Amino acid sequence: MEVFKIKNLNNFVDFPKYATEQTPGLxxxxxxxxxxxxxxxxxxxxxxxxxxxxxxxxxxxxxxxMAVSYGVTVVNAPGTGDDDYRGDSKVGLINLGDKDFTEQRGMRIAQMVISKYKRISWTESETLDEIERNGKGFRLNGLRQ
Incomplete structure (x- = not known):
């Protein structure tokens, strides 16, 4: 297991933790x-x-x-915490439900998944690799568009 640095900005807060051994989100x-x-x-x-x-x-x-039961979700899901940011890890929540939602101090409000990423560059091309689907539409609710 890799170990990353974390700073407690509020003495009340517990550090993010995994709910189970197999859970990917903190x-x-x-x-x-x-x-x-x-x-x-x-x-x-x-x-x-x-x-x-x-x-x-x-x-x-x-x-x-929270999303299914109350309609409360992360507004920019998934949000991205960059590797060059060191401020408070804030979460934007939106209430898409039809009732008020009371969020309480200490409540689990989101999950954080740590992922490695690759940086790329582009090269312009007149052709792309051939695949079965190519540019043929997409499916929405099982209907071909």
Whole structure:
């Protein structure tokens, strides 16, 4: 297991942790009490700053229980925490549901998945590799477009 640096910006906060041995996402915790009314977007501080090595990112993802049960999700899902950012790992939440959502200090509000990425460059080409699908439409609800 790799070890990365983390800074506690709020003495209340627990460091993000995995719920189980097989869970890829670390739970992020809210540092405040807040109410999100339907349609509301709020930036929620998690009280931690992290130091990612170069070519790593922190993907911020919704918690499925909050999304399905209450309509509360990460507004820019998945959000990306860059390897050159050292501030509070904030989470943008939006209430897409039809009822107020009370978010409480200490509540798990999102998941953070750490991933390695590659940087690329482009070369312009008149042709692309042939594949079965090529540029033929996409499927939406099982219907061909």
């Amino acid at each position: 739970d992020l915790i809210s540092t405040i009490d807040s109410i999100l009314i339907p349609g509301d977007i709020k930036i929620i501080a998690t009280g931690i700053a992290i130091s990612l090595p170069k070519k790593y990112e922190a993907q911020i993802r919704p918690r499925s229980g």
